[in-house]
Amino acid sequence: MLKKKPEEGGARRTMRRTWLVWLFFIIVGISNSFPGHAAVELSNTGAEYAFGQVKSPPRPLQWRVLKSTHFEIYFYQGLEEVALRCQSILDEAYDHVYPDFAGFFTINRLPPVRVILFASRRDFQNAEATGTPLTATPEGVAHFLIGRLAIICQPTLRDLRGVLVHEVTHIISLHPFRNRFLGGGGQPPDWLAEGLAEYYTPDLSRFPMREGALRDAVFRDGLSTMDQLRSVGGNLDYAQAWALTDFIAKKYGNGKLAELLKEFFINGDRDITYQKVLGLSRQELWEAWRADLQERYQAGREAPRITDYYSPWIAGYGQQMQASPAGEGRVVFLSSHESRYLDLYLWENGKTRRLTEQTVTAYTVSPDGKEILFISDVEGENLLYRLEIATGKITPFPLALGNPVEVAWSPVGERLAVTVNTKGDTDIYLVNLEGEVLARVTSGSTDEMSPFWAPDGQGLVYVAEHLGFDQLYIWDGKKSRQLTAASKHHREPVWGEDGKIYLTLGDKGYYQTAVVDPRASAQEGGKAEVISPFRETLLHPFPLPGGEILSTVYENGTYKIYCWRPPGNGEKEVTAE
Structure with missing residues (x-):
């Protein structure tokens, strides 16, 4: 069983990925003479x-x-x-x-x-x-x-x-x-203006961690008041705006949304507006909505908190995510410690140093741990760069394809799997270390993404949508086959050295770490097994040789990296200290 650690405090900073509208x-408009x-x-x-x-x-x-x-x-x-x-x-x-x-x-x-x-x-x-x-x-x-x-x-x-x-x-x-x-005259509150825009957005196109932030706020009894929701800013605000709009549509009928919007322009954000359209006050609406959310988000509520048993891998350093080992005693990760945006950092035997001073959206570490390839849009468009860890030297990588989104370095070392978007959706290509295209792995009309190499460098696991959920697919060097099919999202796969595929599994804002056997298939029941017993959402799993797993943990608006052991695998608290 898990061994509980002493209580700890710590300041939390809020990460906001804002879509500015x-x-x-x-x-000046465009001429109408067309x-x-x-x-x-x-x-x-x-x-x-x-x-x-x-x-x-x-x-x-x-x-x-x-x-x-x-x-x-x-x-x-x-x-x-x-x-x-x-x-x-x-x-x-x-x-x-x-x-x-x-x-x-x-x-x-x-x-x-x-x-x-x-x-x-x-x-x-x-x-x-x-x-x-x-x-x-x-x-x-x-x-x-x-x-x-x-x-x-x-x-x-x-x-x-x-x-x-x-x-x-x-x-x-x-x-x-x-x-x-x-x-x-009257104005609608932001929660309805932005809530309508999120309400009509398809589920798969809505930023998934917005609902994760909402679930976390419900558990903490930290929902914003109606006065606070007059202004919408970060992930939690957008999630609350969507959830409140969705609640009204389901409880009172979709037609009430347009009616409510019109009435706001007449009477403003006052009780008279809510009474006229919905038959209750602002506060009564808020209380009914809160009760509905508490009923909706039950999964994981009674699970143990990871923060009661483990400490963050690195104290401080702002928002942290996407940790990856870079040789013995070294971990690369993304952090907002010295910027509003995410940069690459290296943790090495208890010391941390910044590797980049430009926005980094994705990266991969070379098999020998000496180099990093990363993607940045600091120049206004997605470009691939090569970084020497020892010297800090950064040079552009001459990729023959435009608009790279993700990159994965083969464990054998001579090939890269690169996700690019050249026609509206993402496809996966193989390129050599000179940036020349070797092969095209996927070519579907929807997004194929998140490639990760098999330990022998001969195949890939990647993610593609099927029937409304993200599923895992295996490419064996010649063709692809579907691996998973359960009605949950299967994301962020990592093919461990132990032969298992580790992944993020979940839906409705609750994501856990799971494993699946790559030899199985969707038809044979390639079912992922959850191995994280915690209440919090865990993202970006990366298994380590000793049995621990590096994960990004979301709680109360912050992302921190934790190192933990699955139950039954010799649980032991592992921290940077």
Whole structure:
């Protein structure tokens, strides 16, 4: 059984991954004199005159327009396939969202929404000239007063779908009330404006740890008050906004959402609004919602807390995540210790040093532990870099493919598995150490991601969605087969030296560490076995040779790295000390 450690205190810092929605940001619109037929047309659309006026783009942008009944999508060279993906996503979103707000458009119909598509943050800033740092650039901007979206291509298809649906929901739901924003009067609270956008976003496209933050807040009795939810900021705020909106739709009917929004513009965020639409006060709504959440989040509530038995691997150092061994006595991890964003750090025999001073989104350690390949968008687009750990020297890696998202170094050393997004969704390729493409592992129309090599370097495990859940697949060097099929998400696989595949398993904000036999199959019941007995959500498992597991643990707004042993495997507290 677990041995309980003494009580400890410690300051907690809040990690917020914010999707900034600039609802009131207005810039000059694009000319409305476009050719009448629906087609992809070369230039002469007016878009080239509205963007890139203040700064010079790194290359000439040859703007085109793709039209459908409800959208005009502006894009430039290299974004042809992505534009078609966007059109499909937006048309589907319109058919799903617009009918619920159609009553707002009985007199003035919603004009075609103009969507400006950018390949990278760099191109977006060169066009918009906002003056904000590249790292602070939003994924999408809804100019709902003029019915326009500015969208930056996302790492994955599910991310792209999430941003598009979120932002177009803002346009559809708020555009009819644009004159009230300009002329004063009542305003809806942020929880409803953002809650609607999250409510219509597909489950797979919603950032998973937002619900993890919500579950944690419910367990701690730390939900925000209705007054606090008038302003929405980080993951927990967005999760609460979604959950409250979802509760109203399920409890009182989907039609009450539009009715409530309209009434907010008339009477504001006051009890009279809630009484008129829902028949109860703000406080009564909050109490009913809290009771519903307490009923919803039961899984793991009575489980032991990892913080009662183990201490963080490294004290302090801000947010910590994605730990990976780099040879004996050394661990590489991501931390926000000296930045608002995540950098690479090395823990070596009790001492820690910073390895990068640029945003790092993914990395992999070489088999000998001497080098790291990492991905950063510090230059405004995803690029791959090579880092020598001993000297700290960083050089660009000459990858033949654009827009890398993830990278995994073969344990044999001569190959890399790289996840890239060149057509709207992610695919996995094999490349050599010169960056040349050797083979394409996946080519589906949805995201395939999170590759990890088998110990012998001959195969891969990776993640792809199947029937609404992320599942594991095995590539044996020639073909792929599905490994898991249970109705939970199977993510972040790591193929251990013991032959087992370790993974993050869960749903509804609760994720645990599990193992699965790679020799099994979905048809034979390739079922993952949970090995973490804790109440908290555990992410990014990495098994160590001695039987311990490095994990990222989320609690009370913080991510910390823990080293722990599964029950029955000689539980022992292991800390940096």
